[in-house]
Amino acid sequence: MNVVSLEKALATINDFWSPVIIGELNNQVVKAVKLKGEFVMHHHDHEDEMFMVLKGKLQIAFAEETKVVGEGEFLIIPRGIPHKPVAEEEVHVLLFEPVSTVNTGNVVNERTIENPPRIG
């Protein structure tokens, strides 16, 4: 059992859109990620996904609307719903999701990261 500092975990991350696993429990993982720019529209067939914003302002675009998640706020996206994270400026995010979750969901492309590194 180790106490994990979000700030220290984030400080180890150099690349945008490259999540690292910082905790695991009940077959779920806690990931930290830095975002900047626009991601790919995708969905997860079997996983609900929680985005908690630690720093900055995250936009999440859906088919017909865009939600804005500010610092100290979170949004849970149910499985099956297409979404596209957009970060106009750098955003730091904590993700809670099942171990099985792949970042690009149903889409497989050069941004897909099948096995994020674990730290902490």
Place this chain on the structure above:
Amino acid sequence: MNVVSLEKALATINDFWSPVIIGELNNQVVKAVKLKGEFVMHHHDHEDEMFMVLKGKLQIAFAEETKVVGEGEFLIIPRGIPHKPVAEEEVHVLLFEPVSTVNTGNVVNERTIENPPRIG
């Protein structure tokens, strides 16, 4: 899908040791709770539990040591491990755990809350 503010969720809480459910995903819940004082030593037979400190400093006493979890830090306690949260001053905590988790685990007493309210 609603964006949830941690600060606003916490502002609705009047009582210490009375968690409220502020999100649910993948059969897990996100709870917010205010702690002050000393809880009961207990364990959860089937649930790992994550304590993330949003404000203040949380001590978690185990059989042979005490861990300190500061603001912006978290600790995951695996199932089966007896633990006792202690908050010398007021502490605000986010919990991430299975829906089935009862606050006092294997102990049932006047502090047990079987069905926390849901907000947000």
